[in-house]
Amino acid sequence: MSAETFVKGKTIELRKKHIGPSCKIFFSHDPIKIVKAKGQYMYDEKGRRYLDCINNVAHVGHCHPDVVKAGAQQMELLNTNSRFLHDNLVLYAQRLQATLPDKLSVCYFVNSGSEANDLALRLAWQYSGHKDVITLENAYHGHVSSLIAISPYKFIQLSDTEQIQSVHVIAAFIAESLQSCGGQVIPPPGYFQQVAQHVRQAGGVFIADEVQVGFGRVGTHFWAFQLQGEDFVPDIVTMGKPIGNGHPMSCVVTTKEVAESFMASGIEYFNTFGGNPVSCAIGMAVLDVLEKEDLQGNALRVGRYLTGLLEEQKEKHPLVGDIRCQGLFAGVELVKDRLKLTPATAEAQEVIYRLKEQCILLSADGPHRNVLKLKPPMCFTKEDADLLVGKLDHILTELEEALGLKFHNALSVENESSKRKPTDENGRQHLGGLAHGGGSSQEDPQIAKRIRS
């Protein structure tokens, strides 16, 4: 294909030489070379089509022509910083504001979810006059240094949550409205209201991180924090990944009070690329497509359909410990034992590799990397869901046979998993053998040889 400059082996060689080794690649033992994409499909250098179930950045579909056109037209006309007046900037801010509670009226445009969350912390520090932050176990909020410090997913598995609760003067509570990297965890309705009450009493602010889950993905609402009820309004909302369908941009929205307090610090906030006319044109095109193609409605309908299919899988397969779905944001937790909730980490990796061989792209996440993560582009269809779940069914059946896993072992604890707390504190990796005799997958040679980093 003309889009390929090097043969794949050469691309791998050059990548090893010139790209930081900390930058991991999918399927590192046999990575995929993608040369084009459209809608929910990606194509490799040989023209093989993959169903993309993981790319929540290509929100309205890869290379959506309306978004591409908006970006290209504005790039031709003007791309400059926000120190000049431009209608795209204020139009887009107005459009975003219309999706949010009235109180959240002030925008800061930045370039990535990490920049957004870092700025959210600066706003909170200034407003509260304090520096301490409460974060959730297994949380991930970004890659800049201030965020690594509040991202146990990256930094450290906090063993003692009491330590955090003992902090009594705080600047902020930060949480994803639905926890993504932490394992697709959905907080119970009303939880954020209670947290916000405590945080505000202590002088802090509530930061809702919508970087992974915003922009209609949850189906019933445009923002995931709205699942908590109409009465819940965060003090700061951060946005990212899907906002520009792949274009590097993001946004922080806050209240007038917080914005004015930040202003009072006397330090100007300038972001070279943030809020440039091209980014704003692209952001507006994404909102237009979401509306025009009713993609939030699609997320609701296809999400419900997919949930139904996955629930059937849970009935059928002992490996499936829990299904956590909200629109087109779905997690399938694989366990080796439904009673002990032993994470089936190696099995999750196996599923992902086998699906890849069937041209379906998926990833595993959560503290034990045993939660299959589904966050496809929002144009995902019922047929795509059928295809995915059909293949998954087949793979799970084969795996369970190889492991000697039978359903009656788990039958008695049906629904047990749904009673767990979202912090998933039982999910420690049990390295010993399992009661039902299959042995841990790490010890199973058939699976072990397929496990890749």
Added chain:
Amino acid sequence: MSAETFVKGKTIELRKKHIGPSCKIFFSHDPIKIVKAKGQYMYDEKGRRYLDCINNVAHVGHCHPDVVKAGAQQMELLNTNSRFLHDNLVLYAQRLQATLPDKLSVCYFVNSGSEANDLALRLAWQYSGHKDVITLENAYHGHVSSLIAISPYKFIQLSDTEQIQSVHVIAAFIAESLQSCGGQVIPPPGYFQQVAQHVRQAGGVFIADEVQVGFGRVGTHFWAFQLQGEDFVPDIVTMGKPIGNGHPMSCVVTTKEVAESFMASGIEYFNTFGGNPVSCAIGMAVLDVLEKEDLQGNALRVGRYLTGLLEEQKEKHPLVGDIRCQGLFAGVELVKDRLKLTPATAEAQEVIYRLKEQCILLSADGPHRNVLKLKPPMCFTKEDADLLVGKLDHILTELEEALGLKFHNALSVENESSKRKPTDENGRQHLGGLAHGGGSSQEDPQIAKRIRS
């Protein structure tokens, strides 16, 4: 014009309502609405053409057709993250590497100069095992929280540089290869070598921040750190602003040793948008245009010509205290007294506002905001330089007449300013009247009424 949705007043009103008040605008009392740009020119909603002398982001010229085309074509084809193999990523890394010393071979692609400098700190911390950082007085390295802490320009004016020198266990020394926001300060050749020796002896690394000054701007070299001599190689180089001609992208390049040490921390580095095929295509197009149009050569030739014109201004105008030029990176320091080097802050603002009225865009920077900053797109011509300096000459003449400033006051200390240390420690604002009787400009009603925030 069709590019305008709102009348200017409405744009201002919406901006006040929806954009964070900490985000400042140029010429806040009468901001400019720019609707299109081409080459070194920007156009307002009435079609008025401005000569852009400040936009070092639109590096190869605003909306360069080759860059726009490369971006639009790749946006149509594929825009996804670097977890898949893609030739643009490795090709671009290879191209960038070719401009650098061999040792600097490993790239991390990110979205902004701030992300780049934050990652540089993380690399340094991991490699050195320490956290302390040496930064220069008046330095500015970015807007994320870790960088505010090392940016006295933003955070605090360090009054006692001895404090810093007393730190004996350090992770890194970070400096712009030419200090930009700090007042267009050019370090003497050999200075970085000596600093690097001390820093490395203490176990630290040398970070060269090329975010503002890289990519051929200095004319004689592609990178500003190369002005220090062929023998100088930083451990980490950070890039930004001009890299994508306005597209949000940036890069950190380091040695194999530093990259491997970062890898050994076990923490993956993932950046959602960093190194995507569109950014890389745009980055390559910028390098292509630089080569094809010999813009580094143009920076050298036009830079020298501009320097000559500015030196003549220094001969002619007592307000001009110092000229610091390197290619198309030029600083004109305005002083009210060449002996005392009293910063002419209000006068610099006046010059900038008057030039704006003449459709020439310029800014003032440095700790006292008295250094006129010239960093135009690299396609800036000798005719543009003539136009700018002609207008500047006229404005300075008028200003000096109004202030009663005469040249003989300063003649005796000609060249005195060139002997100063780059830290500019004499440049304190003198609020009292001047020896030559003009009074400080803050007290001059003619000028005071024109001074805007």
